[in-house]
């Protein structure tokens with residue numbers, strides 16, 4: 523894959539986006555109800571480039587909180603299955619590093635070879651992702667601890683990546699995008715890919731801006747900004763032995779103490795988490811039994827009913843559900859996907875009505891281990 527980097531004057535960004543709006547639905551950060559949110563943009567003037575934490579990440583325009591999977595219709599004894607075949611082309615603009623990482627995680631889940639999710643693939647192929655590096659660190663951010671920010675390092679997942687250098691924007695592009703997954707069952711039934719065409723169009727529009735080539739000096743400035751941001755984090759967590767520590771403390775009292783006294787089981791945490799990918803399915807069947815609409819909706823481990831299998835529930839207690847959430851994010855995800863399931867965005871603790879914070883849980887477990895280590899109690903720390 524080849525990477526190219528350009529420089530454009532700041533005042534040229536919005537006209538560029540307006541050009542792109544002729545072909546794409548623009549989605550980006552706006553101010554809403556006293557906070558920030560990703561929304562469909564009518565006028566680029568509504569964009570807020572210095573936005574703070576949004577309750578829902580931009581991923582909800584790729585993996586929707588509720589979406590129809592298919593409609594099955596019975597006609598003369600035969601069944602006709604209609605799936606989602608076309609979606610509008612869209613741009614996710616202004617995606618911060620933590621959310622870019624979350625998109626790469628969703629790609630790994632939903633575009634896994636042989637197990638591709640049809641709807642996700644369709645949305646992903648019709649979406650241009652324009653990343654935008656943060657210029658502020660907010661109190662709830664801990665992406666630096668999780669290795670996901672403040673600047674985005676991987677060469678995947680985005681189409682353009684912007685950094686504010688003061689008078690100009692540095693624009694990095696990935697010219698040869700990797701296909702997220704190899705051909706798999708059902709792919710030949712998909713409509714022609716339009717992502718390539720959309721990207722070519724965007725590159726053409728970029729070249730019509732006649733941008734200057736970026737030089738090492740601009741990358742040095744980018745590194746300097748990143749270093750300055752790194753020194754501003756208020757929240758952090760030591761991840762060096764996190765996986766082992768979480769796994770060997772599955773019976774630590776913090777789990778039941780936190781869950782029994784504070785967890786409401788409201789599922790806010792999983793709903794706002796940009797990497798949570800679990801869902802449930804419901805069927806709506808017509809009275810005459812000829813039509814069934816199958817819909818999926820985002821759901822997950824904190825929901826009492828999510829682990830129900832026939833008449834049993836293998837995570838019946840709130841303790842088991844909270845432990846599953848934190849253990850998956852900070853430990854077992856690593857074995858499953860090769861990275862943490864937490865990108866350090868701070869959403870789950872921000873929208874938890876009782877301020878449950880997975881970093882506090884992990885830190886209390888670490889403090890207990892340190893206490894026993896100081897006493898020389900090896901059984902509890904190895």
Ligand code: SF4
Pocket residue numbers: 784785786787788789790791792824844870873874875876877878
């Ligand atoms: S948001 Fe907080 S209270 Fe609600 S389920 Fe999650 S941890 Fe429990």
Ligand code: SF4
Pocket residue numbers: 791794795796797851863864865866867868869870871880
């Ligand atoms: S677990 Fe919490 S902090 Fe981590 S990615 Fe999910 S919402 Fe963000």
